[in-house]
Amino acid sequence: EPEVTQTPSHQVTQMGQEVILRCVPISNHLYFYWYRQILGQKVEFLVSFYNNEISEKSEIFDDQFSVERPDGSNFTLKIRSTKLEDSAMYFCASGGLAGYEQYFGPGTRLTVT
């Protein structure tokens, strides 16, 4: 069964460093998302991506964040200068059609020290 994959599973970085989180969505899906979950808190929407552009972003998704779909299969989230409060589990999700369910990847745990 097709699934969303994410790499790495765990990333440790120092404050101020840039990180790139990678996702491979399900191949025929059109909608792509990043969510994050700070330990003990609820899952929060970061950004959605459709037709090669951002369709919506949350207040969390400030200028330090960017997304890219560089080659038609990967979907990346870049954080330019990480802060301690960026420590969280980052989930990538993809969806096939508007109005249908989203499938989540296993997540990347980002730890900023």
Place this chain on the structure above:
Amino acid sequence: EDKVVQSPLSLVVHEGDTVTLNCSYEVTNFRSLLWYKQEKKAPTFLFMLTSSGIEKKSGRLSSILDKKELFSILNITATQTGDSAVYLCVRRAQGGSEKLVFGKGTKLTVNP
């Protein structure tokens, strides 16, 4: 307001018990409500509800939506230890990006 409220936040039962998890939501441009199960990592999809009064069922799990009263319930009958997880109620608004708005979840623990 864009809010999804789940209750209870935590529930401990014994194997074989039946549980009902509750979810209420506040949104003016509702499109659908989804239930996900989160064990150790990624949320996994359970149900999507768009119409009131129509029960969705999968094995021992079932769910129903009341769009007039703005709530949904998730029932699990004959619980097993493998049902232990956080159950997430999620709503999606009409139009726009299809983003999902999550509740805090109900942590279900099923003891043998």
